[in-house]
Amino acid sequence: MTQIRTARRPALLASAALALVLATTPAMAQEKPEGHGSDPASSYEPSLTTLGQIQAEIPGRKPGDPVMTGPEYQKANTIYFERCAGCHGVLRNGATGKALTVDLTRDVGFEYLRDFITYGSPAGMPNWGTSGEMTEEDVDLMARYLLLDPAPPPEFGMPEMRESWKVLVAPEDRPTEKMNDIDIDNLFSVTLRDAGQIALIDGASYEIKSVIDTGYAVHISRISASGRYLLVIGRDAKINMIDLWMEEPATVAEIKVGSEARSVETSKMKGFEDKYAIAGSYWPPQYVIMDGDTLEPLKIKSTRGMIYDEQVFHPEPRVAAIVSSHFRPEFIVNVKETGKILLVDYSDIQNLKVTEIEAERFLHDGGFDSTKRYFLTAANARGRVAVIDTKEGELTAILETDGETPHPGRGANLDHPVFGPVWATSHLGDDTVALIGTDPVNHPDQAWTVVQQLYALGGGSLFVKSHPTSDHLYVDAPLNPDAEVSGSVAVFKVSELDQEEPEYTVLPIVEWAGITEGQPRVVQGEYNKEGNEVWFSVWNARDLTSAIVVVDDKTLEPKHVIKDERLVTPTGKFNVYNTRADVY
């Protein structure tokens, strides 16, 4: 089903002498780059100058710069922001993905870039061309775009946040009790990535209860401590706060917290339930603490600063995963590029106390161990996991995962037949799954070491999944270029992990979904509340049919397939109870 297209030589080389040239220099939009409240780059207007006017000595224009029109540059900018910046950074300094600064891109050149974008790599670069997610023209455009300097991104402080902030239903106008018959704890919030929506799906009937407009490509859903409010954040940094008590659950408040973001969380400590929300941005590099009822922005804190080990300034330390401590009134904030884990004490936000733990880079995502005391988070560029003791507020350990680019999501907690409680992560860059001991009391020798390495379907894995009541560990591989791999899931039996070489069962999820067009990727298992079903997204291109396949966790047989024309590009799914209680 994979489409291989032949990329033709781009037109630009033939017509360079006559074409318009875009002199994209940082200076053009940075004449006053340092003033606070400086001109936002959203007003960035590339000017066009004929080639004859451009001299080599003009800043930003280098010999060999590709030819590009203004509208082309704007379009490429949008695509870069939506598809590439997440891994490669708004400033192109790299993180999960490689750096794409012009010194590097010009070194490899146009054709290399075009082919790489088209075919991807087993190390995690998606095959944007052959998967059909970018047209041949788009790929050509992006390869040219990467040879030019990026446009400077705008700041996004309190004035911009307040302007974007809307309370659609004031707290006093909301219901005082649940007004619907939805079993909220077994509801699934499902990201409809390219539709800019989420679907709320009933965990028992599989019925889509509502589809709600949100930001672009919602990254995660989080539930307030009371279970009432659902918070979702788009990659475009838009947050929707949805009241699940309303007759028809709907957005009651929204805000935009930057140009690009990934994480939202709410305060969970006893006494602070539903009091605050927090969101972390990729750009600008910062986080904001908001009122838990209205999303009113209260306190913004920049993460720009020194890389933990080299101690050189980094201009773009992006905020990755945020979790909420169960032991202290603290948010635990992962900062990617500086490799720091921040313990943000929300008990007094006027006198904000932040403990900055030197960990490792690039911090990405992670989750709690089964006791919720320890937070394990992947430092993916260095193949490591950092462990934080959220009760004591300090670093417990940093360990190698023995795999390439760990990507745990929240990870999975298993009761290993030999090593007791372990936490699992798979890897973007290879087929390994690392099982890490998490029980320093009864298994001190294994604590915070890789006790076992499993081999699953292949590289390009994003998520592992298990449940306290389950004997299974599911491992996906949605970013693997091989359609058969990206369309399946591997399942290990936890009780058989005492074997020398544990085997896994392959679940052909795409086949079960009955989808034959495109290269749908199977992504992110999520349990229902009871823990007896696990749901997988079958994520196809926007104009093709997607689905959710529900697997019986006991029999590993397909139990139901959710197909609906509203189910456009489903990716992450968040069961309300499991998300709220950090059960994984």
Next chain:
Amino acid sequence: MTQIRTARRPALLASAALALVLATTPAMAQEKPEGHGSDPASSYEPSLTTLGQIQAEIPGRKPGDPVMTGPEYQKANTIYFERCAGCHGVLRNGATGKALTVDLTRDVGFEYLRDFITYGSPAGMPNWGTSGEMTEEDVDLMARYLLLDPAPPPEFGMPEMRESWKVLVAPEDRPTEKMNDIDIDNLFSVTLRDAGQIALIDGASYEIKSVIDTGYAVHISRISASGRYLLVIGRDAKINMIDLWMEEPATVAEIKVGSEARSVETSKMKGFEDKYAIAGSYWPPQYVIMDGDTLEPLKIKSTRGMIYDEQVFHPEPRVAAIVSSHFRPEFIVNVKETGKILLVDYSDIQNLKVTEIEAERFLHDGGFDSTKRYFLTAANARGRVAVIDTKEGELTAILETDGETPHPGRGANLDHPVFGPVWATSHLGDDTVALIGTDPVNHPDQAWTVVQQLYALGGGSLFVKSHPTSDHLYVDAPLNPDAEVSGSVAVFKVSELDQEEPEYTVLPIVEWAGITEGQPRVVQGEYNKEGNEVWFSVWNARDLTSAIVVVDDKTLEPKHVIKDERLVTPTGKFNVYNTRADVY
């Protein structure tokens, strides 16, 4: 004695068509402005292009830009850094002084700038031209320079710090007991501003014990908790650590912590004596914690972030005064532009805990009350003083000083005949002295309010001074354009502050020094250890005679004049005991 010179019309306007033009655009040195470890701007090399080549559409070049050669720009850059950046900011965004961004400077124009630099203002701008500190050509140069964009300043992280770091005498090679007969506690460390030196002067004999090479324009001296190590920091961010136990006190370690700095301090909490040093920089905006024996840089923390009230990003939040808490293992760090006071917990610098107190801007300098529990610090742009409770680690109060641009130095503590313990600050912008109640237990109604306003000689005051054993309050006015004012000191009797309109005595310090050339400024009273003498600097131009005048605190008569050809541009003086024990 003031010289008024006639500023002639600059040559540039006549010869513009033929002159070389410097296209100073941020882009030239910012082609890769955002990469960590990006090219330091120290390698910034302005290129020269003939006027005919410059088109209006070239970034950074605007119609009306003045004409300037490369060497002229470099010279102006150096002068700006040495004389102007302290008040106006490396990025020219303003702080104590006005913003000097090109939108503003081009609005007022060349002649206005030239005259303002020449004559100064009573609000605190020095009269650089008429004081003789800049030649007419320098003033002309600076007025033209201000019409151009500034060169981007370089980052200065751990690699640069470590490269600059030198241990000249290792701790194990230093004496284990004091090897000289100096009465260290009554030694004065005197800044020889333009010589890039300090003089160590014996408090009893007035003898210059040594002159030690340091950074440029040493801003302050601080003494380690044990009294052994003297730390001085230049405006060029160079720190010298001088061992006062050596037979001949000398620098045993040195480091450069940035391009521009003001503050250094050492850990004073019980159990941490002499363990750490800290320095704060103006550029880059950051502070660094160093080993207290060797100045080895251990931890750098950026201060770039949000302004406390508007919550918009500021790229240059400079670190002003730092003091060391006597109640907790914390440094108290004033950040000017963001208006935040940081409590930096040095008990575990790998897991650095910082409490960020929202205060006011622009935080500058301050000192403790007489109990050393409360830290009072001026937010000079808003005419306020913020009070921090260093025992509880929180903001106690913010109050108006009812004067323009308070500049307390460390302030002065008095036992007021009516209001009990008060803390005093004078003002850069007017002749007022504010007395602020500091006794919430016995005088709760007066605590953290201005209980009395005194009127001294005039605007341009930098320092007030008193001593626990003294009945006097001294107020200088070194930046006043009037030579008679800047050459004198006002003295109030503390016991007479119960009068309706307290009068002051004028001490004609310059006259007592017998200096008739230049416009020497009388600056910064400092007591000897016993508290019975006050020393004032008579700070003249570099090539003219300066002096220190020692005043008998009981009689207010001159007791001694220190003149020595080595005493070049003396400014700040720091008595070892009073500085170490925070007696003021």
